[in-house]
Amino acid sequence: MSDRQFVIPIGPQHPALKEPTSFYFTVDGETVVDVEPRIGYNHRGIEKAMESRNYIQNLYITERVCGICSNAHQTAYTGAVEEAGGIQIPERAKYIRVFFHELERIHSHLLWLGVAAHEIGFDTMFYYVWRDRELVMDLLEEISGNRVNYAIPTVGGVRRDLQKDKFPKWHKILDALAERTNYYIKVASTEQTILDRAIGVGYLSKEDMIRLSGVGPNARSSGVPCDTRKTAPYLLYDEIPFEHIHVDNGDVLGQVLVRVLETLESVKICKWVLDHIPDGEITTKFNPLSKIQEGEAAYIVEAQRGELIHYTISDGRNMPYRHKIRAPTLANIPSVVERLKGGYIADIPIVLAGIDPCFSCTDRMAFYDEGKDKSWAWDGEQLRRHGLEWYKK
Amino acid sequence: MSIEEQINVVKDLVNEFGEDSVYDTKNPRLYKAFATVKREKLRDAVKYLKESHGFVHIITITGVDMKDRYELVYHLRSGGFNLNLKVPVPKDDPKVPSITDILNGAILYEREVNDLLGVFPEGHPDPKRLVLDYDWPEEIHPLRKEWDVQTIREKVDGKKWGKDVE
Amino acid sequence: MSILTWARTRSPWLIHFNAGACNACDIEVVAALTPRFDVERFGGLIKGTPRHADVMVVSGSVPRKIKDRLKRIYDQMPEPKFVVAVGNCAISGGVFQDCYNVMEGVDKVIPVNAFVPGCPPKPEAILDGVVKLLVSAGY
Numbered sequence: 075m076s077d078r079q080f081v082i083p084i085g086p087q088h089p090a091l092k093e094p095t096s097f098y099f100t101v102d103g104e105t106v107v108d109v110e111p112r113i114g115y116n117h118r119g120i121e122k123a124m125e126s127r128n129y130i131q132n133l134y135i136t137e138r139v140c141g142i143c144s145n146a147h148q149t150a151y152t153g154a155v156e157e158a159g160g161i162q163i164p165e166r167a168k169y170i171r172v173f174f175h176e177l178e179r180i181h182s183h184l185l186w187l188g189v190a191a192h193e194i195g196f197d198t199m200f201y202y203v204w205r206d207r208e209l210v211m212d213l214l215e216e217i218s219g220n221r222v223n224y225a226i227p228t229v230g231g232v233r234r235d236l237q238k239d240k241f242p243k244w245h246k247i248l249d250a251l252a253e254r255t256n257y258y259i260k261v262a263s264t265e266q267t268i269l270d271r272a273i274g275v276g277y278l279s280k281e282d283m284i285r286l287s288g289v290g291p292n293a294r295s296s297g298v299p300c301d302t303r304k305t306a307p308y309l310l311y312d313e314i315p316f317e318h319i320h321v322d323n324g325d326v327l328g329q330v331l332v333r334v335l336e337t338l339e340s341v342k343i344c345k346w347v348l349d350h351i352p353d354g355e356i357t358t359k360f361n362p363l364s365k366i367q368e369g370e371a372a373y374i375v376e377a378q379r380g381e382l383i384h385y386t387i388s389d390g391r392n393m394p395y396r397h398k399i400r401a402p403t404l405a406n407i408p409s410v411v412e413r414l415k416g417g418y419i420a421d422i423p424i425v426l427a428g429i430d431p432c433f434s435c436t437d438r439m440a441f442y443d444e445g446k447d448k449s450w451a452w453d454g455e456q457l458r459r460h461g462l463e464w465y466k467k
Numbered sequence: 468m469s470i471e472e473q474i475n476v477v478k479d480l481v482n483e484f485g486e487d488s489v490y491d492t493k494n495p496r497l498y499k500a501f502a503t504v505k506r507e508k509l510r511d512a513v514k515y516l517k518e519s520h521g522f523v524h525i526i527t528i529t530g531v532d533m534k535d536r537y538e539l540v541y542h543l544r545s546g547g548f549n550l551n552l553k554v555p556v557p558k559d560d561p562k563v564p565s566i567t568d569i570l571n572g573a574i575l576y577e578r579e580v581n582d583l584l585g586v587f588p589e590g591h592p593d594p595k596r597l598v599l600d601y602d603w604p605e606e607i608h609p610l611r612k613e614w615d616v617q618t619i620r621e622k623v624d625g626k627k628w629g630k631d632v633e
Numbered sequence: 634m635s636i637l638t639w640a641r642t643r644s645p646w647l648i649h650f651n652a653g654a655c656n657a658c659d660i661e662v663v664a665a666l667t668p669r670f671d672v673e674r675f676g677g678l679i680k681g682t683p684r685h686a687d688v689m690v691v692s693g694s695v696p697r698k699i700k701d702r703l704k705r706i707y708d709q710m711p712e713p714k715f716v717v718a719v720g721n722c723a724i725s726g727g728v729f730q731d732c733y734n735v736m737e738g739v740d741k742v743i744p745v746n747a748f749v750p751g752c753p754p755k756p757e758a759i760l761d762g763v764v765k766l767l768v769s770a771g772y
Contacts, residue, residue: 114598115699116653119732122609122616126731134728141657141753157495185660204667222657222753287524287572300524306498306547372499372542372551374526383526383542400527400576408572599734600698609733619733623697629731 104418109411113404124397129155129229130362132394136384137223139399142185145178146377147399148227150384153308154373155229158388159366166354167231168309173347174218174226175309175375176340180251181210182378183333183340186430187258190330193423194271199261206254213247216240231357241348252341255334262330272327276413276425279324288409289402290380291336292429294320295328302376316343329428365392379403379430403429468548470497476520476548477502483515484508491553503553506563512552513541513566521545525566528576530584532612537586539563556586565590583610641687641713642772644676645763648686648710652703652739654693657753658720662690665756672760675767683709688763691745694722694729695736707743715770717747717762724748 095115100108120139124132136151137144149171156163184207191199211221218224218234226232262268278288283296293300297320303311304318319335321328366388374383380402387396406429413425477500481489484504489512491503504512516522526542526549537556542549556563565588567574577588578597585608588594596603607614607622617627651659665672666679680686683706695703707716718739721727726737739745749762764772 114596114600115702116696117598117698117734118653118694118696118729119609119734120729123729123732126615138655138657138728138752141655141660144655144657201668204664205669208667208669221755222660284523285571287526287570302547306549370501371495372549374549381526385529385540385542387531396529396531398527398529404575405527405572407575603697614733616731616733629737 099414099419099422101419104420106414106417106419106422109414111407111411113407121397121399124394126393128362128392129364129366129394130360132397133225133228136399137225140401141222142182143178143377143379143382143401144223145174145226146375146382147384148225149175149309150373150375150377150382152227152229153375154371154384154386155366155388155394157371157373158369158386161230161358161360163231163358164355165352167356169347169351170232170234170236170356171227172310172314173236173344174214174224176343176347177210177214179340179378180337180344181207181214182430183337184210186333186427187330190424190427191268193427194268196267203258206251209247209251209254213244228357228360230360231355233357235356236348236351244348245345248341248345252338255337255341259331259334259338262327262334268330269327271424272330273323273325275326275421276417276428277325278409278413280322282412283409286408286412287405288380289405290377290430291329291332292380292406292409295332296324297322300381302374302381306374308373308375314343314346326424326428329430333430363392365390366394377402380405468498468546470494473497473500473548476500476550479520480512480516484512488512498547499549499551501551501553503555506554506556509541509552509554510564510566510569513543513569516543516545516550517569522550523570525570525572525576528573528580530580530586530610532584532610534612537561537584539580539586541566561586562589564588567591582608584608585611638771642767642770645688645767646678646680646686647672647688647690647763648680648683648706649690650692650703650706652691652693652723653696653699653735654720654722658692658722661753661756662692662719662759665759670756670760672763675760675764677763683707684711686710687713688715688717688766690717690719690759690763691739692719692723693739694726695739695742696734697736700736700742703739703742715746715766716743717749717759717766718745719749719754719759719762721750721752724750727752 096112098110099106120135124135127135133148133151136147139147184203188200188203191203214224215221217236218226226234278296280297283293283298288298289300299318299320301318316339319332319339321331323331368388368390370387372383372385374381382402383400385398386394389395410426410429414422417425474494477492477494480502481492488505488508489502493501522543522545524544526544529540531538531540536558539554539556541552541554543552554563563586565577567577575597577591578594580586581588581594582597582599604622607619609619617629620629621627649659649662664670689707689710718724722729723739726735729735730737736742747762747766749759751758
């Protein structure tokens, strides 16, 4: 393989990761030979900014690290700060945090299902799924006041309470969601158009996944049992009854099945929380001038895309000395590079969307054909259409 | 895993390498432990943990600028047990041996630490820039404590600007 | 009004660009396509390439690495073109003011015609911004 790589015109964002990203593909005819990822287009300097703001101001920044997993970031941040400072939170606050953690998982998995259907070319399912997702968004807006960025956890507890007289209505909404999710499970496992595009595409074995340290539903679709809620339970997950979902397929169909089955489990957990929540206070006192004792803590949660770690070091002031965040999509890049090698160009959008990067739109990628020694540039829309026509033959 | 098994794993590590190479161990609660390892013994310690106790997953690598030294924290995981190894690095010799051939998942994290803190991984197959801009000046490593926001802006843009500056 | 203006303002084709945003504004922009909010009743479609587009919808505080790409995409759009900046980060940097890698606001890189504040703004607000832009252009 020659090493004549050249500049990729990076355009709008990519069917790839959280940040706008570019990939260098080396191809031979229709087969992908090598991939090199380039990231950093979304680097805003958050970790440095957190060192000069106090713990309550940092809540607003952690929320906006990612808009789809904002509650997961806040849960991990408050957990790390409370562990470093030795703060205990009331029982009712733990139940409310679990409730929002699972509601956000439902909304994120439904979002992914719609986007994956759009990448395959199944636009009808995209519109159906996003219409059903509005049920969850209405529920979230009713409790917290915003569709995204709910700002529920705070250091020492939660900000808002759940009103008991609304519980029957919420049970009905959750039942409607469960029924729609069952319908999508049936569609995903029996509809021939989806199965043709998903079986055998982007296969990665269990040993390779462990070697490359994959996380989240990406790893669980290849058979690795790595759900942090089961292996190292935090908050209340050692008391709640739910299943550990992992399948052995290893391809895109496995990703679809893992995520849809996890949505059903999340609905069950939400209903359990509404039935068992105790009365009590929701927060302990913590204000912007409160100091945290010297110490350090690492806190791991299971966000929608995988395991998320917040590591904080405190030196006795009311600002952190160092705060480190590692988001799950960064850990999935080496495994998606392996999945793409040896596949067709037509499969690139669905394999990249399969690891659930935070949002997928379009981008420009440059192709360098070794055999014919010519190069051209496409954008995501042309790539999608190429994929659809390739599979029609 | 129970907390006795967790304490035994850390004790095994200390016995294997001796008290002067692995020291300052802490077991704050279930599923979490900390230990400090000398830089020269890092590769052997990681290999021993991978082969004898199943630590095949690396979560991330954190770089911290303590006032008199740099410290890299390697977060490893086996099942649910999260073991954090701290490696002190002197400020006048910012290098650390790379563990990419033992744990392949560490390939991107070492590039990030090199980019933002300036600690070079020796033996890494491809130590390019990861997150900063292509024409960012070489000597500015933003996570070091001597660089603050206005100093960086003065160096890169040529002037200080922002809401605190007139 | 001329027939060209009448045709252009009744079929604005949009392109969406994420200039280093946290994705909250982006999912609200995509939610504006779904049956509940529906941008197609105004004649709008989301296209994949800037060469077919009239209106660019930008979100995100602009990190340094993506500044040149944003300018290049803007230059590739044919005249007449408009820019809508969505979200607090695109207006002034949002919560990311005083971060070392952020150029605060899209209007430091390209000229902007409409600002839609919010963090994130609701899909109805984004549609309202696009419609007000069309009205000012002669709808």
